[in-house]
Amino acid sequence: MEDEPHLAVYRDLLARYVAQDSEATEESERLSELFHERGVSPDDLVAMHLDALKQIAVNPDRVTLRSIDFLMKMMSGYGHDYREHQELKSRQK
């Protein structure tokens, strides 16, 4: 997983989760940790989700896709906090 682009890894795991793959939940915890370590912010994660969903959903409804756009906007303030937190933590080391 290490060298694959984040989006591809996320998309493949999301597809498995949607298809009820029983191991996908457990793997999502590890992927969440990995993204964390690599500095993927909460708003980056929502943006990645939207991209991945567009790739795997056969016929996503317009309302739902647009709603995720809204979630991305709502999350952008959290991205700022997240980066500030990474800085505070690295200063504490």
Added chain:
Amino acid sequence: MEDEPHLAVYRDLLARYVAQDSEATEESERLSELFHERGVSPDDLVAMHLDALKQIAVNPDRVTLRSIDFLMKMMSGYGHDYREHQELKSRQK
């Protein structure tokens, strides 16, 4: 807005955004700040989004709804970081 439950406010603004209300984007910035001040974490926000979407989408597709479940799981690690950050900030005051 102050006294309304978060979900109702979020749902109404989301519905307006989805319906292309031109003022909804600007208002989403203020709501994002308000949620921030009130300690709504990133994973809380995704959970709220899923609840709101179920209320406003007439016929959401199953894949998309389940995908947001996955996003919620992915975001849960960020919730921990967020709460830690709030603590660090309050200690700095």
